[in-house]
Amino acid sequence: MTRVTLVEAPSGGRDVSRPHDVKPAPPARRSTALMAGMMPAVDAALLLVADLVVGLGLGDADGPDVGRQLAATIVGAGLFVAMAALAGQYRGEDLDRRIAALGPLSAIWGLAVMLTLTIAFLWDGGVAVTRAWVVGWFLVGGGALVAWRHGAAAALRRWRVEGRLAERVLVVGGGQHVRRLVDHLAEPRAAGLVALLGIYSLDGAEAPHPDAQGWFEDLLRDAPGLGVDAVLIALPWSEPERIAEACMRLRELPVDVRLAPDLAGYDLPTAAPHRIAGRVGLEVWGRPLRDWRGVVKRAEDLVIGSALVLLFAPVMALAALAIRLDSRGPVLLRQRRYGLGNTPISIFKFRTMYADKCDLSGRVATVRGDPRVTRVGRFLRRTSLDELPQLFNVVLGTMSLVGPRAHPVEMQVGGRYYHEVVSHYAARHRMKPGITGLAQINGYRGLVDTLEKAQRRLDYDLHYVEHWSLAMDIRILFATVFRGFTSDSAF
Structure with a gap:
């Protein structure tokens, strides 16, 4: 059995001693809670100071109206603090690791600036802010956040080593x-x-x-x-x-x-x-997106999903034209897949197979060199462009940008239904399915032909469901952009 080293306590009549220099340490839960409690206020104050520094640097000629700039700053700082709280940045447990994680911090701060800019343009036609102010505030505010948080994390780690937080x-x-x-x-x-x-x-x-x-x-x-x-x-x-x-x-x-x-x-x-x-x-188990977490997740899908629909509209138009010219049949298909709570939903996809050979049930897996796939379809599947119409599912609310992959209702592994061969399979449906997900950016996309692949994909899905955060979604989206569109497993 593992033994723990004790700081020995005095006990009358027993041969037990206690070092005289051992002093009561402040409770860890109170020390870290104090740090966690002051962090939102310090974060917000630093962002306000960063705005002041940027405003002074721009001067009156280039700077926006002071009152409107201050309003935009307050909105942006509030958005950052709210998203950081929802991402678990201010929880006392492992606080030194959370606050110094540069990836989540950068993602949350960048998203907060983007949302602030969007709100400013929708509210005031962009009069409230200028491009120079946005760039300056992003760099100065981000630098201040990184410096303060790394300093606080270093102090926490030093106090922990010294035993002051025990x-x-x-x-x-x-x-x-x-x-x-x-x-x-x-x-x-x-x-x-x-x-x-x-x-x-x-x-x-x-x-x-x-x-x-x-x-x-x-x-x-x-x-x-x-x-x-x-x-x-x-x-x-x-x-x-x-x-x-x-x-x-x-x-x-x-x-x-x-x-x-x-x-x-x-x-x-x-x-x-x-x-x-x-x-x-x-x-023991809670709803992954209850209360404000669900509101934030839906706002993320609406804001980013709508922007992506507009961004990829020309690409989708060209893909539709190529499909129409390449083979007869409809451009779009609707396929039944598992949605939230195991409820079947219809998802949109570009048709990548010959019309008379399409398998809408998903029972027969697509293999490399599959003769059912058209020439254009091979390109669309290899680059994941066939998934773009699912952005409409995201905007409509049946899917999310990020989540467990939407599997066909009759998907099989080794001749048996997925849910029959993998334990706790249905637990992945506690959240809406996503266009991309944690499993996909870690190499588990495309054909699932073995029980080991099926289990590994489920493990990633369950980890996502049980540890969801806004910062995780942002990391997955960035990873999808840089390495998730193409894969040797997609054909």
Whole structure:
């Protein structure tokens, strides 16, 4: 069993010593929470200062109206802070890693500037801002954000190494529940965040921990002199009387008292506390896009999707003309595919096969050199241009720009339906399907002819569904532009 190094606590009559220079450290949850709480205000303040710097640099002749420029700045700063919060930039967990991640930061800041520019043109015909101001604000504001966040991240990492962020805890309980909790606290993810000062066995525990430093009465006596932040109770949840008694006896100590997870909690995904009619429960699976997350995702689809429809309109017109000249039949096809909640939807695609050989069911997979595919169709499939009509599905709301790939209802792997051979397949449909996705930019697109490929694609889809963020969507879109249109697997 993994052992955790203890900062030994004094215990009367036992040969246990504690270094005199050990001082109570500020709780990690409070220190990181303070940093996370001040970050939105600092971000917004830096963007306002950046606007002032750019305005002074441009001078009165080139700068826009001061009042309107300030209004655009406030809108842009607000958009950035809101999107950063939705992307998890201000969560206390792994804060030093989150705030210093240059990719998500750049993507969110760039999108905020683009949305600000769009709003300015729609609202005021572009009078509120100038091109020089937009470029200057993007560069100066982005530079200020990067400098401040990297400085804050470096400070957090230094404090963590020094142990200044470690939350000092004691564990009390018995049996395998204590052993499992101690093993969890010894994992790398807890390094620098938790300092385990001692382990105590509850009176009557059937199997005291080998490193236990005493019993419950010893804990009550030792805790005040240790600067303890929290006591973790590790008992089976099926013993409510013992848990309640332990909680009431710990009430006299000026510490946080928490109930450790039951054994099943360590094998389940990270669960969040949720109130059920005033009582706390644990939420294991949540809706990926509930509340404002769904609003942001839909706004992303509408704004970017509409812009892409206009951008690719000439390309789609040329593709339609080429299809019409190359072979007889309709230019567009509608195919039934799985949508949100396993509900079948109709998606638009350019026809890439001869009209009399089209397989709208998707049961027969397309293979390399497939004789059903037309000359124009091969080019369209290889470059993914046959997917462009799905932008209309995005605008209409049946699909998203980014999401799990929309699979045909009768798609098969090895002669069996996809959902029959891959466990938890339907879980990918907790979000709308997308034109591109995490699996596609990681090389899993085109023919799925083995169970291993099917499982790997599903793994990427489920990771996307369970960890969605606006920053992830932006990264996937950028990756699609640079490496996702063409592939040797598309034919």
